[in-house]
Amino acid sequence: MSLHLQSTESGRLRHLLTLEGLPRETLVALLDRAQAFVDHGGAADPRTALAGTAVCTLFFEASTRTRLSFQRAAQRLGADVLGFDASTSSTSKGESALDTLRTIEAMGVRGFIVRQREDGGAARLAAAAQPGTAVVNAGDGRSAHPTQGLLDVLTLRQAKGADFARLKVAIVGDIRHSRVARSELHALRTLGIGEIRACGPAGLLPGDATLDGCGVGDDLDAALDGVDAVFMLRLQRERMAEGLVPSLEEYHRDYGLTAARLRRAAPDAVVLHPGPMNRGVEISDEVADGPQSMVLRQVANGVAVRMAVLEALLA
Amino acid sequence: MSLHLQSTESGRLRHLLTLEGLPRETLVALLDRAQAFVDHGGAADPRTALAGTAVCTLFFEASTRTRLSFQRAAQRLGADVLGFDASTSSTSKGESALDTLRTIEAMGVRGFIVRQREDGGAARLAAAAQPGTAVVNAGDGRSAHPTQGLLDVLTLRQAKGADFARLKVAIVGDIRHSRVARSELHALRTLGIGEIRACGPAGLLPGDATLDGCGVGDDLDAALDGVDAVFMLRLQRERMAEGLVPSLEEYHRDYGLTAARLRRAAPDAVVLHPGPMNRGVEISDEVADGPQSMVLRQVANGVAVRMAVLEALLA
Amino acid sequence: MSLHLQSTESGRLRHLLTLEGLPRETLVALLDRAQAFVDHGGAADPRTALAGTAVCTLFFEASTRTRLSFQRAAQRLGADVLGFDASTSSTSKGESALDTLRTIEAMGVRGFIVRQREDGGAARLAAAAQPGTAVVNAGDGRSAHPTQGLLDVLTLRQAKGADFARLKVAIVGDIRHSRVARSELHALRTLGIGEIRACGPAGLLPGDATLDGCGVGDDLDAALDGVDAVFMLRLQRERMAEGLVPSLEEYHRDYGLTAARLRRAAPDAVVLHPGPMNRGVEISDEVADGPQSMVLRQVANGVAVRMAVLEALLA
Numbered sequence: 001m002s003l004h005l006q007s008t009e010s011g012r013l014r015h016l017l018t019l020e021g022l023p024r025e026t027l028v029a030l031l032d033r034a035q036a037f038v039d040h041g042g043a044a045d046p047r048t049a050l051a052g053t054a055v056c057t058l059f060f061e062a063s064t065r066t067r068l069s070f071q072r073a074a075q076r077l078g079a080d081v082l083g084f085d086a087s088t089s090s091t092s093k094g095e096s097a098l099d100t101l102r103t104i105e106a107m108g109v110r111g112f113i114v115r116q117r118e119d120g121g122a123a124r125l126a127a128a129a130q131p132g133t134a135v136v137n138a139g140d141g142r143s144a145h146p147t148q149g150l151l152d153v154l155t156l157r158q159a160k161g162a163d164f165a166r167l168k169v170a171i172v173g174d175i176r177h178s179r180v181a182r183s184e185l186h187a188l189r190t191l192g193i194g195e196i197r198a199c200g201p202a203g204l205l206p207g208d209a210t211l212d213g214c215g216v217g218d219d220l221d222a223a224l225d226g227v228d229a230v231f232m233l234r235l236q237r238e239r240m241a242e243g244l245v246p247s248l249e250e251y252h253r254d255y256g257l258t259a260a261r262l263r264r265a266a267p268d269a270v271v272l273h274p275g276p277m278n279r280g281v282e283i284s285d286e287v288a289d290g291p292q293s294m295v296l297r298q299v300a301n302g303v304a305v306r307m308a309v310l311e312a313l314l315a
Numbered sequence: 316m317s318l319h320l321q322s323t324e325s326g327r328l329r330h331l332l333t334l335e336g337l338p339r340e341t342l343v344a345l346l347d348r349a350q351a352f353v354d355h356g357g358a359a360d361p362r363t364a365l366a367g368t369a370v371c372t373l374f375f376e377a378s379t380r381t382r383l384s385f386q387r388a389a390q391r392l393g394a395d396v397l398g399f400d401a402s403t404s405s406t407s408k409g410e411s412a413l414d415t416l417r418t419i420e421a422m423g424v425r426g427f428i429v430r431q432r433e434d435g436g437a438a439r440l441a442a443a444a445q446p447g448t449a450v451v452n453a454g455d456g457r458s459a460h461p462t463q464g465l466l467d468v469l470t471l472r473q474a475k476g477a478d479f480a481r482l483k484v485a486i487v488g489d490i491r492h493s494r495v496a497r498s499e500l501h502a503l504r505t506l507g508i509g510e511i512r513a514c515g516p517a518g519l520l521p522g523d524a525t526l527d528g529c530g531v532g533d534d535l536d537a538a539l540d541g542v543d544a545v546f547m548l549r550l551q552r553e554r555m556a557e558g559l560v561p562s563l564e565e566y567h568r569d570y571g572l573t574a575a576r577l578r579r580a581a582p583d584a585v586v587l588h589p590g591p592m593n594r595g596v597e598i599s600d601e602v603a604d605g606p607q608s609m610v611l612r613q614v615a616n617g618v619a620v621r622m623a624v625l626e627a628l629l630a
Numbered sequence: 631m632s633l634h635l636q637s638t639e640s641g642r643l644r645h646l647l648t649l650e651g652l653p654r655e656t657l658v659a660l661l662d663r664a665q666a667f668v669d670h671g672g673a674a675d676p677r678t679a680l681a682g683t684a685v686c687t688l689f690f691e692a693s694t695r696t697r698l699s700f701q702r703a704a705q706r707l708g709a710d711v712l713g714f715d716a717s718t719s720s721t722s723k724g725e726s727a728l729d730t731l732r733t734i735e736a737m738g739v740r741g742f743i744v745r746q747r748e749d750g751g752a753a754r755l756a757a758a759a760q761p762g763t764a765v766v767n768a769g770d771g772r773s774a775h776p777t778q779g780l781l782d783v784l785t786l787r788q789a790k791g792a793d794f795a796r797l798k799v800a801i802v803g804d805i806r807h808s809r810v811a812r813s814e815l816h817a818l819r820t821l822g823i824g825e826i827r828a829c830g831p832a833g834l835l836p837g838d839a840t841l842d843g844c845g846v847g848d849d850l851d852a853a854l855d856g857v858d859a860v861f862m863l864r865l866q867r868e869r870m871a872e873g874l875v876p877s878l879e880e881y882h883r884d885y886g887l888t889a890a891r892l893r894r895a896a897p898d899a900v901v902l903h904p905g906p907m908n909r910g911v912e913i914s915d916e917v918a919d920g921p922q923s924m925v926l927r928q929v930a931n932g933v934a935v936r937m938a939v940l941e942a943l944l945a
């Protein structure tokens with residue numbers, strides 16, 4: 001459903017719900033446009049691109065950093081931003097997400113940045129939207145977080161160049177529950193990545209086709225050997241309560257990225273993390289703040305990628 | 316008090332606190348201006364009308380849709396918007412609503428959009444405001460919600476034309492506790508509506524003069540017979556706890572607007588609802604989403620009406 | 631640390647963390663610029679001064695009025711404003727304030743308005759900020775609230791002229807726990823105030839060097855005798871639970887500023903209060919709303935002072 005919804009017949013992107021099946025040329029065009037925004041910096045803000053256009057952050061799950069990043073992207077394009085926070089809203093009066101979208105849409109809002117707890121939540125809203133309304137999935141359940149996937153491959157491209165076929169990368173942590181991992185996997189495959197190694201404790205690896213074609217294992221040292229990039233994932237603390245992880249200490253011992261471990265990767269390997277980081281759990285301070293860490297560059301790229309997406313959908 | 320506060324000696328509107336007693340020509344001028352905003356759409360935003368002017372949404376009761384609608388209206392006029400949410404504010408430190416208004420007013424804010432739990436809450440703030448400050452009542456207790464009344468009659472006028480004398484309408488539901496109903500009644504009477512029928516369970520009908528001149532009854536089928544428009548009201552779930560309504564199921568059976576019931580109205584009758592809707596309670600999905608439903612047009616008209624009001628008070 | 635952080639080698643202000651040690655000419659320049667903003671009013675907003683620049687209100691402690699004042703100041707300078715409210719943010723996911731600042735900074739935000747519960751909280755963030763990023767302390771623990779101190783002395787200067795050497799002032803209330811008092815004291819001393827009298831119950835007076843050079847006592851009548859200005863402080867209600875104040879009634883009897891008491895001051899003495907006021911506790915309604923009250927003028931000056939600070943740091 002998502003793929004059909006995303007594209008109009010002319011091939012123009014209508015929504016951005018997932019990176020799965022997104023044509024390579026569309027993905028590369030978004031990265032190229034984002035790179036242009038990075039290169040121009042704040043001084044050359046294309047303030048008029050979305051002047052008079054209203055977008056709404058429609059968050060049914062709290063996420064300050066993603067919301068602020070989209071808000072900043074919209075501001076830099078000159079859009080008006082409305083914020084809807086489900087915790088204080090009329091959804092507590094029993095209104096459905098669908099009625100909320102339709103209502104705000106009727107106010108003349110043309111772009112929705114949607115965060116949902118449920119898989120497929122953004123696609124369901126997109127399916128109900130009027131022609132001319134665009135939905136960006138800012139994370140739905142375990143399924144997808146496409147702008148995170150885009151900003152991660154943009155960061156990798158900046159560090160390692162566009163020839164992904166010669167690159168080896170590792171994805172480490174709770175892949176099973178991670179929409180970030182799924183969007184990263186889609187983007188990396190679309191760009192023809194040479195090799196993907198997935199690593200995590202057995203209980204946090206997906207049982208479905210998510211990792212088809214990847215090397216899969218639970219030995220971090222082996223997974224890191226010679227890779228050009230490490231995509232670390234955030235460990236949600238509820239995994240402990242669910243019995244999927246014994247303790248933070250054990251997790252850190254077995255799957256935490258430390259400086260010593262990172263030396264197994266290629267000497268110029270880069271480390272990515274979607275944030276917020278659990279320092280001392282999946283990543284040590286030394287790595288998080290070290291020269292190979294791309295964490296803050298990812299954040300900066302996030303604004304640029306979201307500008308490119310909003311412009312592509314709404315301008 | 317409200318009427319005196321609303322007008323300056325020159326007859327210009329100073330605040331908008333209630334539609335009760337608002338001169339017909341003032342009300343019609345607001346509708347005409349709102350219609351012009353509807354006709355021009357988003358492309359012709361009069362961005363400079365309120366440029367440099369700050370307005371504040373001062374909400375002592377949560378209401379996302381009303382707040383967003385006013386916010387969008389202010390944005391389209393080029394105003395700066397500040398938001399005050401009483402749940403996280405210094406009112407929790409014991410500051411009164413009056414001191415809050417005076418403080419934000421001293422920051423140079425000229426327009427206040429006020430939502431209050433108490434009847435007369437907006438008028439009390441208006442009475443204390445400095446010359447040059449305008450207060451818009453965005454709902455106070457059971458008393459008034461004037462912009463909702465305006466957007467409802469604008470919607471009716473779009474559907475049925477300006478000759479209200481030949482129209483029959485029904486207002487259905489919890490009229491007793493409804494500021495929306497009171498503002499609708501004031502607007503309909505000012506515009507010379509032909510006939511108003513009020514319908515609801517006895518415990519939800521007002522005992523005061525609210526319905527003077529209306530046909531009043533508890534038989535929905537009779538109330539709908541041949542009407543040109545049905546104004547449905549939201550059922551607050553706390554009415555059950557208060558013993559005023561036996562159950563949602565019984566309420567729906569007796570007062571829910573279904574497609575079968577709607578056929579008793581005129582064939583081209585329109586259905587209005589202030590939202591958020593309790594689907595399956597006061598209105599069925601079929602009606603809510605059907606061709607006679609004006610619900611989303613009401614929302615669109617709401618932004619236009621609020622633009623007209625803010626412009627009239629502040630430009 | 632703060633002094634070093636505040637200034638670049640060129641003497642230009644980089645952050646504003648405290649008024650302690652701020653050179654007199656820097657302080658006076660900020661007041662003069664703020665006065666120019668007051669004189670021009672809203673009509674001559676220098677909308678372009680910070681156009682394209684993003685600032686973030688980063689509040690780890692709720693404060694609606696301070697947040698709105700900074701937001702309005704930023705709007706009047708044409709800046710984009712992002713809001714971070716710690717209560718709904720990823721700090722609840724365990725992210726540190728430092729990682730939060732770095733993340734939002736990486737989004738291209740250049741100014742941070744920081745409210746922290748901990749003493750030195752803003753300075754710690756400033757120490758970690760990138761070159762080109764400015765931090766304004768909007769209140770940290772008991773230490774400093776520099777823009778409040780600035781707006782208070784601007785208000786005093788408007789009322790009494792710039793020759794502070796001939797002025798006697800009293801500071802009354804919970805000085806021990808007050809960042810407002812500390813910033814007022816720094817500003818008054820820097821401007822060469824003639825005499826400062828500090829007054830409050832013994833348990834609410836600081837034991838450190840805060841009041842060096844001040845007359846100190848617990849007799850309000852004596853403290854008020856002939857002063858040109860009274861700086862009242864807010865009584866936090868938790869002081870009762872801590873046993874530092876017996877009851878609101880006794881506090882009002884001994885330290886509440888009433889019209890009768892105010893007559894002990896000079897006939898044209900002015901009264902300042904940072905707000906929100908506890909009416910009937912530290913200040914009576916008659917004084918709060920009387921002709922000698924500067925409370926609302928302080929609020930208006932607050933926006934102007936914050937414009938001057940943001941412009942000095944970011945333009």
